[in-house]
Amino acid sequence: MSLRNNDRQWGSISKFFHWIIALAILGNGTFGLLMDLAGSPMRKINWLALHKSIGLTVLALILLRIVWRAFDRRPPDEPMPRWQALAAHAMHGVLYVVIVAIPLSGWWFNSVTGKPLQWFKQFNLPALGEKNDALRHFAHGVHEYLFWFLVLLLLAHVGGALKHHVFDNDNVLRRMLPFGRLRQNPPEGDRR
Amino acid sequence: MKRLAILLLALALPGLAAATNYTVQSASSTLGFSNTFQGETFQGRFEQWTASISYDPANLAASKFDVTVQPASVKTGDSDRDSALPGQAFFDVAKFPQAHFVTTGFRQNGNQVIADGKLTLRGVTRPVSLQVNFTPQGSGATLDVAGSVQRLDFGVGSGEYADTSVIGAEVKITAHLQLAAK
Numbered sequence: 001m002s003l004r005n006n007d008r009q010w011g012s013i014s015k016f017f018h019w020i021i022a023l024a025i026l027g028n029g030t031f032g033l034l035m036d037l038a039g040s041p042m043r044k045i046n047w048l049a050l051h052k053s054i055g056l057t058v059l060a061l062i063l064l065r066i067v068w069r070a071f072d073r074r075p076p077d078e079p080m081p082r083w084q085a086l087a088a089h090a091m092h093g094v095l096y097v098v099i100v101a102i103p104l105s106g107w108w109f110n111s112v113t114g115k116p117l118q119w120f121k122q123f124n125l126p127a128l129g130e131k132n133d134a135l136r137h138f139a140h141g142v143h144e145y146l147f148w149f150l151v152l153l154l155l156a157h158v159g160g161a162l163k164h165h166v167f168d169n170d171n172v173l174r175r176m177l178p179f180g181r182l183r184q185n186p187p188e189g190d191r192r
Numbered sequence: 193m194k195r196l197a198i199l200l201l202a203l204a205l206p207g208l209a210a211a212t213n214y215t216v217q218s219a220s221s222t223l224g225f226s227n228t229f230q231g232e233t234f235q236g237r238f239e240q241w242t243a244s245i246s247y248d249p250a251n252l253a254a255s256k257f258d259v260t261v262q263p264a265s266v267k268t269g270d271s272d273r274d275s276a277l278p279g280q281a282f283f284d285v286a287k288f289p290q291a292h293f294v295t296t297g298f299r300q301n302g303n304q305v306i307a308d309g310k311l312t313l314r315g316v317t318r319p320v321s322l323q324v325n326f327t328p329q330g331s332g333a334t335l336d337v338a339g340s341v342q343r344l345d346f347g348v349g350s351g352e353y354a355d356t357s358v359i360g361a362e363v364k365i366t367a368h369l370q371l372a373a374k
Protein backbone atom coordinates (compact mmCIF):
# COMPACT_ATOMS: atom_id res chain seq x y z
CA MET A 1 0.00 0.00 0.00
CA SER A 2 1.51 3.28 -1.06
CA LEU A 3 1.46 6.53 0.84
CA ARG A 4 -0.22 8.30 -2.05
CA ASN A 5 -3.53 7.53 -3.66
CA ASN A 6 -3.45 5.49 -6.84
CA ASP A 7 -5.94 4.59 -9.55
CA ARG A 8 -7.59 1.89 -7.51
CA GLN A 9 -7.45 2.89 -3.89
CA TRP A 10 -6.72 5.53 -1.32
CA GLY A 11 -3.13 5.76 -0.13
CA SER A 12 -2.18 5.27 3.50
CA ILE A 13 -2.00 9.02 4.16
CA SER A 14 -5.59 9.52 3.00
CA LYS A 15 -6.68 6.47 4.97
CA PHE A 16 -4.89 7.69 8.06
CA PHE A 17 -6.60 11.08 7.86
CA HIS A 18 -9.98 9.50 7.18
CA TRP A 19 -9.97 7.06 10.09
CA ILE A 20 -8.14 9.06 12.72
CA ILE A 21 -10.49 11.98 12.12
CA ALA A 22 -13.53 9.68 12.15
CA LEU A 23 -12.45 8.14 15.45
CA ALA A 24 -11.59 11.48 17.01
CA ILE A 25 -14.89 13.07 15.96
CA LEU A 26 -17.02 10.20 17.23
CA GLY A 27 -15.05 9.94 20.45
CA ASN A 28 -14.87 13.64 21.10
CA GLY A 29 -18.51 14.18 20.12
CA THR A 30 -19.67 11.52 22.56
CA PHE A 31 -17.31 12.94 25.17
CA GLY A 32 -18.78 16.40 24.61
CA LEU A 33 -22.33 15.14 25.08
CA LEU A 34 -21.35 13.41 28.32
CA MET A 35 -19.66 16.50 29.76
CA ASP A 36 -22.34 16.99 32.42
CA LEU A 37 -21.46 13.63 33.97
CA ALA A 38 -18.15 15.06 35.21
CA GLY A 39 -19.62 15.50 38.66
CA SER A 40 -17.13 17.89 40.16
CA PRO A 41 -16.37 21.33 38.71
CA MET A 42 -12.62 20.68 38.47
CA ARG A 43 -13.15 17.39 36.68
CA LYS A 44 -15.44 19.19 34.26
CA ILE A 45 -12.75 21.84 33.72
CA ASN A 46 -10.26 19.08 32.91
CA TRP A 47 -12.70 17.17 30.72
CA LEU A 48 -13.56 20.33 28.82
CA ALA A 49 -9.86 21.11 28.40
CA LEU A 50 -9.35 17.64 26.93
CA HIS A 51 -12.42 17.98 24.69
CA LYS A 52 -11.13 21.33 23.40
CA SER A 53 -7.62 19.95 22.83
CA ILE A 54 -8.95 16.98 20.86
CA GLY A 55 -11.26 19.29 18.90
CA LEU A 56 -8.38 21.58 17.97
CA THR A 57 -6.42 18.53 16.88
CA VAL A 58 -9.31 17.48 14.63
CA LEU A 59 -9.40 20.98 13.17
CA ALA A 60 -5.67 20.82 12.39
CA LEU A 61 -6.01 17.31 10.93
CA ILE A 62 -9.00 18.15 8.71
CA LEU A 63 -7.20 21.22 7.35
CA LEU A 64 -4.14 19.10 6.62
CA ARG A 65 -6.39 16.51 5.04
CA ILE A 66 -7.98 19.10 2.77
CA VAL A 67 -4.52 20.32 1.74
CA TRP A 68 -3.42 16.73 1.07
CA ARG A 69 -6.61 16.07 -0.85
CA ALA A 70 -5.87 19.10 -3.02
CA PHE A 71 -2.38 17.87 -3.84
CA ASP A 72 -2.91 14.15 -4.13
CA ARG A 73 -5.11 12.91 -6.97
CA ARG A 74 -8.11 10.98 -5.73
CA PRO A 75 -8.90 7.52 -7.12
CA PRO A 76 -11.54 7.61 -9.85
CA ASP A 77 -15.08 6.73 -8.81
CA GLU A 78 -16.10 3.14 -8.74
CA PRO A 79 -18.67 2.42 -11.45
CA MET A 80 -22.05 3.65 -10.29
CA PRO A 81 -24.96 5.66 -11.64
CA ARG A 82 -24.14 9.29 -12.17
CA TRP A 83 -26.64 10.51 -9.57
CA GLN A 84 -24.97 8.34 -6.94
CA ALA A 85 -21.53 9.69 -7.76
CA LEU A 86 -22.83 13.25 -7.63
CA ALA A 87 -24.62 12.63 -4.34
CA ALA A 88 -21.51 11.05 -2.84
CA HIS A 89 -19.33 13.99 -3.92
CA ALA A 90 -21.84 16.50 -2.58
CA MET A 91 -21.94 14.55 0.67
CA HIS A 92 -18.15 14.61 0.92
CA GLY A 93 -18.11 18.36 0.35
CA VAL A 94 -20.68 18.95 3.07
CA LEU A 95 -18.81 16.59 5.41
CA TYR A 96 -15.61 18.59 4.99
CA VAL A 97 -17.44 21.85 5.68
CA VAL A 98 -19.21 20.50 8.78
CA ILE A 99 -16.05 18.85 10.13
CA VAL A 100 -14.28 22.21 9.91
CA ALA A 101 -17.32 24.06 11.29
CA ILE A 102 -17.75 21.97 14.45
CA PRO A 103 -14.38 22.73 16.05
CA LEU A 104 -14.57 26.33 14.81
CA SER A 105 -18.00 26.73 16.42
CA GLY A 106 -16.57 25.25 19.62
CA TRP A 107 -13.71 27.74 19.47
CA TRP A 108 -16.23 30.52 18.97
CA PHE A 109 -18.43 29.21 21.82
CA ASN A 110 -15.36 29.12 24.05
CA SER A 111 -14.54 32.69 23.02
CA VAL A 112 -17.98 34.11 23.88
CA THR A 113 -17.77 32.44 27.30
CA GLY A 114 -14.42 34.20 27.81
CA LYS A 115 -12.62 30.97 28.78
CA PRO A 116 -8.98 30.26 27.96
CA LEU A 117 -8.23 27.92 25.09
CA GLN A 118 -5.23 25.74 25.67
CA TRP A 119 -3.96 22.81 23.62
CA PHE A 120 -3.03 19.92 25.93
CA LYS A 121 -1.55 22.41 28.45
CA GLN A 122 1.12 23.30 25.86
CA PHE A 123 0.09 26.65 24.39
CA ASN A 124 -2.87 28.98 24.27
CA LEU A 125 -4.88 30.12 21.29
CA PRO A 126 -6.52 33.52 20.89
CA ALA A 127 -10.25 34.10 21.19
CA LEU A 128 -12.28 34.27 17.99
CA GLY A 129 -14.45 37.02 19.41
CA GLU A 130 -15.29 39.11 22.42
CA LYS A 131 -16.77 37.58 25.55
CA ASN A 132 -20.52 37.90 25.17
CA ASP A 133 -22.86 36.31 27.70
CA ALA A 134 -25.88 36.94 25.49
CA LEU A 135 -24.44 34.65 22.79
CA ARG A 136 -23.37 31.88 25.14
CA HIS A 137 -26.50 29.76 24.83
CA PHE A 138 -26.77 30.29 21.08
CA ALA A 139 -23.13 29.43 20.43
CA HIS A 140 -23.43 26.27 22.47
CA GLY A 141 -26.51 25.32 20.43
CA VAL A 142 -24.69 25.89 17.14
CA HIS A 143 -21.80 23.72 18.31
CA GLU A 144 -24.02 20.88 19.51
CA TYR A 145 -26.54 20.88 16.65
CA LEU A 146 -23.74 20.90 14.11
CA PHE A 147 -22.59 17.68 15.68
CA TRP A 148 -26.08 16.16 15.41
CA PHE A 149 -26.18 17.31 11.79
CA LEU A 150 -22.86 15.55 11.26
CA VAL A 151 -24.30 12.38 12.78
CA LEU A 152 -27.09 12.50 10.18
CA LEU A 153 -24.57 13.02 7.38
CA LEU A 154 -22.52 10.19 8.80
CA LEU A 155 -25.49 7.80 8.69
CA ALA A 156 -25.91 8.57 4.99
CA HIS A 157 -22.14 8.32 4.39
CA VAL A 158 -21.82 4.98 6.19
CA GLY A 159 -25.09 3.75 4.68
CA GLY A 160 -23.82 4.55 1.20
CA ALA A 161 -20.51 2.81 1.81
CA LEU A 162 -22.22 -0.29 3.18
CA LYS A 163 -24.71 -0.32 0.31
CA HIS A 164 -21.82 -0.36 -2.17
CA HIS A 165 -19.99 -2.99 -0.16
CA VAL A 166 -22.88 -5.35 0.43
CA PHE A 167 -25.19 -4.87 -2.53
CA ASP A 168 -22.96 -3.57 -5.31
CA ASN A 169 -19.96 -5.72 -4.38
CA ASP A 170 -17.61 -2.94 -5.40
CA ASN A 171 -14.50 -1.49 -3.77
CA VAL A 172 -15.95 1.79 -2.48
CA LEU A 173 -15.53 0.73 1.14
CA ARG A 174 -12.59 -1.62 0.68
CA ARG A 175 -10.38 0.96 -0.93
CA MET A 176 -10.68 3.16 2.18
CA LEU A 177 -10.40 0.39 4.77
CA PRO A 178 -7.10 0.25 6.66
CA PHE A 179 -5.22 -2.77 5.29
CA GLY A 180 -8.30 -3.42 3.18
CA ARG A 181 -7.85 -5.79 0.28
CA LEU A 182 -9.55 -4.96 -2.97
CA ARG A 183 -11.86 -7.48 -4.55
CA GLN A 184 -9.83 -9.53 -7.01
CA ASN A 185 -12.51 -9.59 -9.68
CA PRO A 186 -14.14 -6.22 -9.69
CA PRO A 187 -17.31 -5.85 -11.70
CA GLU A 188 -16.98 -5.04 -15.34
CA GLY A 189 -15.90 -1.49 -16.07
CA ASP A 190 -14.15 -0.91 -12.78
CA ARG A 191 -10.79 -0.51 -14.46
CA ARG A 192 -10.08 2.65 -16.36
CA MET B 193 9.78 74.02 85.67
CA LYS B 194 12.53 71.71 84.55
CA ARG B 195 10.34 68.73 85.36
CA LEU B 196 7.52 70.21 83.37
CA ALA B 197 9.83 70.70 80.39
CA ILE B 198 10.93 67.09 80.57
CA LEU B 199 7.32 65.99 80.85
CA LEU B 200 6.33 68.07 77.81
CA LEU B 201 9.27 66.77 75.87
CA ALA B 202 8.35 63.22 76.79
CA LEU B 203 4.83 63.83 75.60
CA ALA B 204 5.97 65.53 72.41
CA LEU B 205 8.53 62.90 71.34
CA PRO B 206 6.11 60.15 70.38
CA GLY B 207 4.10 62.81 68.57
CA LEU B 208 7.12 63.88 66.59
CA ALA B 209 7.98 60.29 65.89
CA ALA B 210 4.53 59.29 64.68
CA ALA B 211 3.96 58.71 60.98
CA THR B 212 1.09 60.41 59.18
CA ASN B 213 -2.24 58.67 59.38
CA TYR B 214 -4.06 58.47 56.09
CA THR B 215 -7.59 57.80 55.00
CA VAL B 216 -8.01 55.59 51.95
CA GLN B 217 -10.06 57.13 49.15
CA SER B 218 -11.85 53.91 48.35
CA ALA B 219 -13.41 55.07 45.08
CA SER B 220 -9.99 55.50 43.46
CA SER B 221 -8.19 52.68 45.25
CA THR B 222 -7.94 49.06 44.21
CA LEU B 223 -6.81 45.88 45.88
CA GLY B 224 -6.34 43.03 43.48
CA PHE B 225 -4.39 40.03 42.38
CA SER B 226 -3.53 38.09 39.28
CA ASN B 227 -3.03 34.44 38.59
CA THR B 228 -3.16 32.07 35.66
CA PHE B 229 -5.92 29.66 34.68
CA GLN B 230 -5.21 27.21 31.86
CA GLY B 231 -2.23 29.24 30.76
CA GLU B 232 -4.08 32.54 30.67
CA THR B 233 -3.52 35.36 33.13
CA PHE B 234 -6.60 36.77 34.83
CA GLN B 235 -7.04 39.75 37.11
CA GLY B 236 -9.08 39.75 40.27
CA ARG B 237 -10.04 42.47 42.71
CA PHE B 238 -11.76 42.75 46.05
CA GLU B 239 -14.63 45.18 46.26
CA GLN B 240 -14.80 45.30 50.05
CA TRP B 241 -11.76 46.01 52.12
CA THR B 242 -10.53 48.60 54.59
CA ALA B 243 -7.02 49.75 55.30
CA SER B 244 -5.51 51.83 58.02
CA ILE B 245 -2.30 53.36 56.75
CA SER B 246 0.30 55.20 58.79
CA TYR B 247 3.37 56.00 56.80
CA ASP B 248 6.38 58.22 56.88
CA PRO B 249 9.20 57.47 54.43
CA ALA B 250 11.58 59.14 56.85
CA ASN B 251 10.34 57.16 59.79
CA LEU B 252 9.66 53.63 58.67
CA ALA B 253 9.80 52.37 62.24
CA ALA B 254 6.60 54.25 63.05
CA SER B 255 4.84 53.22 59.86
CA LYS B 256 2.14 50.59 59.75
CA PHE B 257 -0.33 49.05 57.32
CA ASP B 258 -3.34 47.19 58.59
CA VAL B 259 -5.67 45.82 55.91
CA THR B 260 -8.85 43.79 56.30
CA VAL B 261 -10.41 42.18 53.23
CA GLN B 262 -13.78 40.49 52.68
CA PRO B 263 -12.78 37.70 50.28
CA ALA B 264 -16.45 37.16 49.42
CA SER B 265 -16.31 40.42 47.46
CA VAL B 266 -13.90 38.99 44.88
CA LYS B 267 -14.52 39.80 41.21
CA THR B 268 -12.48 38.27 38.38
CA GLY B 269 -14.55 38.95 35.26
CA ASP B 270 -15.83 35.38 35.05
CA SER B 271 -19.09 34.40 36.71
CA ASP B 272 -18.13 30.72 37.14
CA ARG B 273 -14.93 31.69 38.86
CA ASP B 274 -16.59 34.38 40.98
CA SER B 275 -19.13 31.91 42.26
CA ALA B 276 -16.45 29.29 42.98
CA LEU B 277 -13.90 31.46 44.78
CA PRO B 278 -15.91 32.17 47.97
CA GLY B 279 -16.58 28.43 48.30
CA GLN B 280 -15.09 25.96 50.70
CA ALA B 281 -12.28 24.86 48.36
CA PHE B 282 -11.02 28.41 47.85
CA PHE B 283 -11.54 31.29 50.30
CA ASP B 284 -14.10 29.40 52.41
CA VAL B 285 -15.77 32.64 53.41
CA ALA B 286 -18.42 30.84 55.45
CA LYS B 287 -15.70 29.80 57.87
CA PHE B 288 -13.20 32.62 57.27
CA PRO B 289 -15.13 35.75 56.33
CA GLN B 290 -12.09 38.02 56.61
CA ALA B 291 -8.52 38.08 55.43
CA HIS B 292 -6.08 40.29 57.29
CA PHE B 293 -2.67 41.75 56.59
CA VAL B 294 -0.68 43.68 59.15
CA THR B 295 2.89 44.89 58.84
CA THR B 296 5.48 43.76 61.35
CA GLY B 297 8.18 46.10 60.08
CA PHE B 298 9.62 48.02 57.16
CA ARG B 299 13.08 47.82 55.70
CA GLN B 300 15.05 49.54 53.02
CA ASN B 301 16.42 47.35 50.24
CA GLY B 302 18.50 49.68 48.08
CA ASN B 303 16.03 52.28 46.92
CA GLN B 304 13.10 49.97 47.49
CA VAL B 305 11.10 49.95 50.69
CA ILE B 306 9.86 46.53 51.72
CA ALA B 307 6.98 46.02 54.10
CA ASP B 308 7.21 42.77 56.02
CA GLY B 309 4.01 41.53 57.47
CA LYS B 310 1.70 38.69 58.25
CA LEU B 311 -1.15 37.68 56.04
CA THR B 312 -3.98 35.68 57.51
CA LEU B 313 -6.05 34.05 54.81
CA ARG B 314 -8.39 31.09 55.12
CA GLY B 315 -7.29 30.72 58.74
CA VAL B 316 -3.59 30.40 57.86
CA THR B 317 -1.08 33.07 58.87
CA ARG B 318 2.11 33.40 56.88
CA PRO B 319 4.80 36.06 56.48
CA VAL B 320 4.36 38.13 53.34
CA SER B 321 6.61 40.91 52.07
CA LEU B 322 5.41 43.72 49.84
CA GLN B 323 7.27 46.25 47.77
CA VAL B 324 6.16 49.72 48.75
CA ASN B 325 6.05 52.69 46.40
CA PHE B 326 4.88 55.79 48.18
CA THR B 327 4.45 59.09 46.33
CA PRO B 328 3.39 62.16 48.29
CA GLN B 329 0.81 64.25 46.46
CA GLY B 330 -0.17 67.52 48.10
CA SER B 331 -1.40 66.68 51.58
CA GLY B 332 -2.09 63.10 50.51
CA ALA B 333 -0.19 60.40 48.65
CA THR B 334 -0.48 57.42 46.39
CA LEU B 335 0.67 54.09 47.72
CA ASP B 336 1.37 51.16 45.43
CA VAL B 337 2.28 47.80 46.86
CA ALA B 338 3.15 44.55 45.11
CA GLY B 339 4.02 41.10 46.31
CA SER B 340 3.22 37.48 45.75
CA VAL B 341 2.00 34.49 47.68
CA GLN B 342 1.80 30.78 47.02
CA ARG B 343 -1.92 30.02 47.08
CA LEU B 344 -1.40 26.50 48.43
CA ASP B 345 0.41 27.90 51.48
CA PHE B 346 -3.01 29.15 52.51
CA GLY B 347 -4.97 26.18 51.22
CA VAL B 348 -6.65 28.30 48.54
CA GLY B 349 -7.80 25.88 45.88
CA SER B 350 -7.34 22.74 47.92
CA GLY B 351 -8.21 19.16 47.02
CA GLU B 352 -8.60 18.64 43.29
CA TYR B 353 -8.04 22.38 42.70
CA ALA B 354 -4.48 21.99 43.98
CA ASP B 355 -3.37 21.11 40.42
CA THR B 356 -1.07 24.03 39.64
CA SER B 357 -0.83 23.04 35.97
CA VAL B 358 -4.40 24.33 35.69
CA ILE B 359 -4.54 27.04 38.36
CA GLY B 360 -1.23 28.84 38.85
CA ALA B 361 0.63 28.36 42.12
CA GLU B 362 1.86 31.93 42.50
CA VAL B 363 -0.64 34.70 43.03
CA LYS B 364 0.60 38.23 42.46
CA ILE B 365 -0.92 40.80 44.77
CA THR B 366 -1.14 44.46 43.86
CA ALA B 367 -2.80 47.40 45.51
CA HIS B 368 -3.12 51.00 44.48
CA LEU B 369 -4.24 53.30 47.25
CA GLN B 370 -5.18 56.94 46.99
CA LEU B 371 -4.47 58.44 50.40
CA ALA B 372 -5.70 61.62 52.05
CA ALA B 373 -4.12 62.91 55.24
CA LYS B 374 -6.40 62.60 58.24
